[in-house]
Amino acid sequence: MSTTAPVYSEQLFSYGTLQLEAVQLSTFGRKLEGQADEMPGYSMTLLKIDNPDVVATSGKTHHPVVTYSGNPADKVGGAVFAISEEELAHADAYEVADYRRDRVRLASGVLAWVYVAVDSATPPPV
Template sequence: MTSTNPQFSESLFSYGTLQLEQVQIATFGRKLDGQPDEMPNFSLTMLKIDDPAVVATSGKTHHPVVTWTGNPYDRVSGTVFAISPEELAHADSYEVAAYRRDRVTLVSGVSAWVYVDANSPPRD
């Protein structure tokens, strides 16, 4: 996904709470427009969130988290959003330390940032 607006030069893939309107408003100050996509070679599990501010924003005590498997049959569905570099920094602030931001190539061919399990093995 590429935006024609140069302000929104970053692509962010979300499979979890960043897809929720209330989280987008609290994190970015706006509702994001996105396109469905999938991330290959990852599997999804749930992570308990202890940060009260994140729980208050999302309304959830457990958030999905993905881990690299390298298995091409593993896929995680979600949404890719065009955002600004400043909004990407806001997303970094929203995510807890159990996540790290990585660059992935989605099924569509789009290169996007995604938050993965901080303990996920490095990709080849």
């Protein structure tokens, strides 16, 4: 009996709680293998999280959040993960309404999804 391996067709960049093993296990049902990368043109601050389920999963009341600055000297470090479309939907469900998902080009050249502040300026198309 053969089983079909999952297709990890999406790239997801995380600079925050999606890098935590407990969050990955809860959100994706597995520990993700990531590669270090950077997101140029963005700056990071902290956001107070009011959703008790998200706080319980991450163990944190404040999560990092990024906004587009357009300044190439601004860089946010993190990790890029290969995930499936289904896992991307799980990540969407994990993130609170203060975030939106954008496509960005990382310093490595990889195109990846990332969660940014909902009121962030929109970067030029990639």
